[in-house]
Amino acid sequence: MxxxxxxxxxxxxxxxxxxxxxxxxxxxxxxxxxxxxxxxxxxxxxxxxxxxxxxxxxxxxxxxxxxxxxxxxxxxxxxxxxxxxxxxxxxxxxxxxxxxxxxxxxxxxxxxxVELAPFFQGLWRTVHLGTLVLGNAAFAIACLVGILYLIQERTIKDKKQGFFFRRLPSLKLLDSTGYASLIVGFPLLTFGIISGIVYAQMVRGQFWSWDPREIFAVITWLVYAALLHERLAVGWRGKRAAIMTIVGFLVLLFTFFLFFLG
Amino acid sequence: MAGKCHIVAIGLNHKTAPVEVRERLAFSKEDTEKVLEAMQQNAYVDEIALFSTCNRVEFLVTTPDPANAVEAVKDFMAEFKTTPRHVFESALYVRSGDDATKHIFCVASSLDSMVVGEPQILGQLKESYAEACDHGTCGVILNRLMHRSFSVAKRVRTETGIGDHAVSISYAAVELGRKIFAELDDKAVLLLGAGEMAELAVEHLVNNRARPIFVANRTFERGVELAERFGGTAIRFEEIRDYLKEVDIVISSTGAQQYVLVRDDFKGLMRARKNRPLFFIDIAVPRDIDPEINRVSNVYVYDIDDLKNAIQENIDERKQAAVKGERIVDAAVIQFRNWFQGLEVVPTIVGLREKMEQIRQKELKKTFGSLDSLSDEDRAAIDTLTAALVNKILHNPTVFLKKNANKDKKSIYLEITRKLFNLDDFEGTDSE
The missing domain is CATH 1.20.1440 (de novo design (two linked rop proteins))
Structure with a gap:
């Protein structure tokens, strides 16, 4: 090191x-x-x-x-x-x-x-993995903000004006921060998946192979897409949105490790 | 030597006097002007400031003769307020010396307030001081004392966090609102019913730029009246459910025996609101808002007991902060005492001589060190010469300070002397 x-x-x-x-x-x-x-x-x-x-x-x-x-x-x-x-x-x-x-x-x-791929393939691979890592970072933060939101929501609902109530920011601020993180993460995830498909086509000559890893990648995307859609369409926010953000990140983590360890 | 100067605080407050007495003795701004002008003529009073709020009346004076000054103030109060002395005398407290200093520091820091830690008192005290300054009734001592009390108050506030959290119901409601909405700007408020506490809460929200305000009352006319007061709109009581789609905060205080809103009223409501949060403050007893509603997503219901519990913790914390605050005050009292004692003639003259002697010795050492050729006699002669110089230089200032004719302005001259010769070493670190 x-x-x-x-x-x-x-x-x-x-x-x-x-x-x-x-x-x-x-x-x-x-x-x-x-x-x-x-x-x-x-x-x-x-x-x-x-x-x-x-x-x-x-x-x-x-x-x-x-x-x-x-x-x-x-x-x-x-x-x-x-x-x-x-x-x-x-x-x-x-x-x-x-x-x-x-x-x-x-x-x-x-x-x-790491064995280096030919230039053009390497470029796609870099774009694919790079955008995904950035997107993951944004989703990780969305998840952590979601956790804070759940804690603060609980203290307000339970009327416990103690330790967390004072230290944590307002629900509004937590909610908007989480939303902002999602907005940043989602296009990155989308682009990451698309570039992955392109890369697969290049390397294997086949863009989709029903690999469980691919399936989970799409599931992750669907979870976030559903969350964002609900948010925009019916103003889904607050507790349920926070829980979905956390669930989404767990699925994402699972997919991530599936790719590297599977 | 001129007579020793004393600081005396004479007053009464919410702990010593019932409201009937306090209201009889309260001094308005116009009163205060007259009092300051009149008391200034009094032979026993050198400097004076008067501080009067709904919870207290405080006379702060410096005097060469405390006993007579206190009598003078009492007589004056009785005469000015045409109230016999026996009515208020038992409620009066008289503090002098360190106790007076401590008292005024505690008052400024809001440690002596009815609601400990409330922030208004410092502003009120500053106003009174400005008033006294305008009339020229504050001299060196009160100036210093008041400025010290302001900085002590500031320290207590920042170091103990005594005023940090709400201790009143309406303020607690605002604090909660902030934890939900971040900002109350442009949050729509609906007032159901009427009542002192509810109206106070609405006022607080309005002060925090919440708007628009809607008022629903069983009697529409009463609603219109209230709405006018807050610059809002009156709506019919039957329209409440429609307006629940629009508003963000509902303050409820009706005399209804049953719940005004129940959980069933919320079916579809949150979807229509696009899930924007809704905050209910239910001050009514019996309650207006079904507590079950608190379980609806993004809806928060606080009743009067919840709010009381919320502030109880804060009250307990303020008590702890007050103990810390008193420690800060005690330290400041000692500091002030050191300065105040220095304002006497004898310590000032002694201090002046010591300072000169220090300088003389230091310079002698330097000179002797560089002139080895000097004989012992030479050295003795130089020593005598410098001592004589110091004596001659200090002669006039000493006589001047000791002269009784300067009695009136004694503290000013002493203060100037101490500053000119930098006799108060702590001055540098002790800035206001």
């Missing part, structure tokens, strides 16, 4: 703890420091990925190791971008640990030599 990658992981761990500390003690300074540390980690991580790209000549999304690391990077990236608009300060307490976990697992995974 490279020095820079180690430093990245250290930054992520520190900022994860910092965000937890912010939830507990509600000191803005702790939040600001965690945010800065996360930015530093993210920049280092970006550096790691650029180095990897220069060394291997491909975007690091081929092996599970590369994908997990890139996934962690994308989750942080999407979070940092969302943060500039929504100021969901407590979200960091879930996002940072998730990304940290992904990166730590990546760091202990074996690093197989």
């Amino acid at each position: 490279g020095l820079l990658f180690g430093f990245t992981i250290a930054c992520y761990i520190v900022s994860s703890l910092g965000y937890q500390g912010y939830i507990l003690f509600q000191k803005r300074l702790v939040y600001r420091i965690s945010n800065i540390v996360l930015w530093v980690g993210f920049i280092c991580h970006t550096g790691v990925m650029i180095t990897q790209y220069l060394e291997s000549g491909h975007i690091p999304v081929y092996s599970l190791y590369e994908t997990l690391s890139t996934f962690g990077w994308a989750v942080i990236g999407v979070f940092l971008i969302l943060q500039t608009k929504f100021h969901l300060m407590v979200l960091g307490a879930l996002v940072a640990p998730l990304a940290t976990l992904a990166v730590i697992i990546a760091s202990i995974l074996p690093r197989p030599q």
